[in-house]
């Protein structure tokens with residue numbers, strides 16, 4: 001076993017077993033009742049794992065419930081339109097996940113039996129090492145350890161691993177062999193869920209609940225009280241950026257543009273420039289209608305929204321990517337979460 005921490009118990013089968021029994025017994029008694037854990041299926045596991053990438057459990061819950069009503073299985077998902085799928089995903093962000101699920105469902109309906117290996121899963125759309133390990137272990141009983149941020153936190157604390165990682169994904173790559181060495185052979189899926197649950201509900205980033213932790217007797221950092229040292233991640237510098245957005249409102253509609261950014265591809269937002277087909281426009285420089293902020297990854301964006309006062313439309317046919325959204329159709333448009341909120345707020349303030 002390479003790259004394992006220099007700790008006596010990880011090499012002892014008996015001690016590993018004691019640790020597995022402790023964490024699995026705790027999980028059996030304390031796991032949260034989550035809808036994908038009720039009558040679990042491969043489909044439910046895939047959908048929940050895609051949704052939980054970059055998204056908190058509490059945020060994903062209503063989306064998952066709604067998704068299961070709209071698309072209860074791979075077949076119904078494979079038959080659905082992309083528009084309908086993106087609409088069901090609206091507000092969860094990172095929309096490429098929804099597109100990849102759509103592509104994956106079209107492949108899944110051709111399977112006689114689902115693939116079992118990590119590599120086969122990693123070749124599927126949108127499936128990285130984490131989702132491949134989660135799905136193959138939870139839904140298919142394979143002994144493949146997951147290693148996400150929660151797992152890194154628990155394991156670096158268990159073994160007081162002080163190595164400094166340049167970012168989260170480097171840490172996950174380096175810690176995965178440790179996770180793999182500890183996974184239960186009998187219950188790999190439950191073990192993976194147990195360690196992630198421990199990270200989410202007990203081994204918090206700040207103020208972990210060591211006194212009630214089921215693996216305290218195995219944990220170096222818990223026993224020494226020095227958990228703040230782990231994991232050692234090099235802090236990333238915060239970035240800032242300012243964007244201009246344009247509020248181009250006609251009689252009963254507003255102009256939107258489908259974002260080309262990978263993260264938001266195809267999701268509508270207020271346009272970032274006044275397109276060429278809008279003529280005779282005027283805005284008041286330095287006087288935006290409103291200024292809003294949102295954080296994506298490490299960057300805090302300031303978005304200045306300017307009202308376009310006078311305009312004529314040069315062409316009748318809209319260039320690709322643009323759409324006039326009638327106010328009455330707002331519910332059926334797929335908008336990014338922040339822009340839906342801001343548009344509603346601006347519209348409401350205009351009426352007051």
Ligand code: SF4
Nearest residue numbers: 203208210213219222
């Ligand atoms: S004992 Fe404390 S630091 Fe160690 S795994 Fe448990 S909660 Fe985390």
